[in-house]
Amino acid sequence: MRLMMLEDQSLIMGALASLLALEPDIEVVCQCSSLAKAKAAWPQQVDLILADIELGDGTALDFAQWLQQQGVVVPMVLLSTFARPGYLARAKALNLGGYLLKDMPAEQLAQQLRLVLSGQQCFARPLQSLMQPNNPLSERERQVLILAEQGKSTQQIALSIHRSPGWVRNCLSSAIQKMQANNRIEAALRARDAGFL
């Protein structure tokens, strides 16, 4: 199995590669530390992609979406420290191969990758319970919360997305209520915690 790895922490990437190198049927052919490098490295002759979700310049989910837009069909297994419903929902929507958590036993990783390569889907057990709750935020609210999270004012957000300040106000107000928060910052934090951003 030719494997591509995507992970922004070099030490972890190296360690995982060394773990997988123990398997006779797995060959790590490409290691990328960022979304940009992964895109630049394409096209690749790989059978499977193992990717940490959170990269410095984006997420592995963005990369999966980009690949699908390019018409590329390669199974991808996500890896993350966190079980976030938002990530899970996007992974499901993109029909990815799996979503594993970093607290899984190391011995099982290779076997899970083989299962995905054979066509099965592998989702970590703690994620099973998160299957239902989906993102209550609209795409607009998501965008606006991300900008608010960066400390931008209503004015600045309005300019950024070419909307009136009033619209931004209402949009934020709605997001705050949906996240049951008291202000935009708390709303953004809760949304990010839940993986909705």
Added chain:
Amino acid sequence: MRLMMLEDQSLIMGALASLLALEPDIEVVCQCSSLAKAKAAWPQQVDLILADIELGDGTALDFAQWLQQQGVVVPMVLLSTFARPGYLARAKALNLGGYLLKDMPAEQLAQQLRLVLSGQQCFARPLQSLMQPNNPLSERERQVLILAEQGKSTQQIALSIHRSPGWVRNCLSSAIQKMQANNRIEAALRARDAGFL
């Protein structure tokens, strides 16, 4: 070198162990996934401890302190995703062997461990800039910014730290100016980026 590992994410622990197993002079003799297990596993015949700082039930710094109270003298190397001045200060105070970041090159890990075993101290380069007291924020401003970052209101912050809302307002205003920001969120972001929080 007999090595003890402390890391709460099994996959990462297994991967790191597999990476270090490639070194002929390193033998991983003990793997613990929590502070409680590490304490229970003691006494150990080990030459060096490699520990992730943040464990589920405490920190590796707590373990180092506990060991010193037991009169145990074993060098410890901390590992973390984050370069936090608070951790660094405690690591220095406890005179630990090193503090490495997970974005370091995997090939260098073993060599760094050997250096620490030989008596040297190894602190990741990004931590060097946190060494000097160039932090413009007072300890109060730091505390208040951390609470503001969590979306807390002036009122809530005042209650948390037992100060008047007016004082919190002034303190935040001062922090905002020092960080050359436009509001508390931007100030907190800049401060965190600079490693001041």
Added chain:
DNA sequence: TGGCACTAGTGAGCATTGTCACTCTTGGTA
């Protein structure tokens, strides 16, 4: 054609936030 749902935007009113000038206390210290 009228009704309906959805999206964009406005305005009023109130709360919170940020700035600034000020007072009061406390602990040195000349």
Added chain:
DNA sequence: TACCAAGAGTGACAATGCTCACTAGTGCCA
């Protein structure tokens, strides 16, 4: 003792943020 500096707190004011009720435009469809 008198003075000074630092820290804590207040009050006033403007800017910004949040909520809510509202209008207007658009597309759908029976």
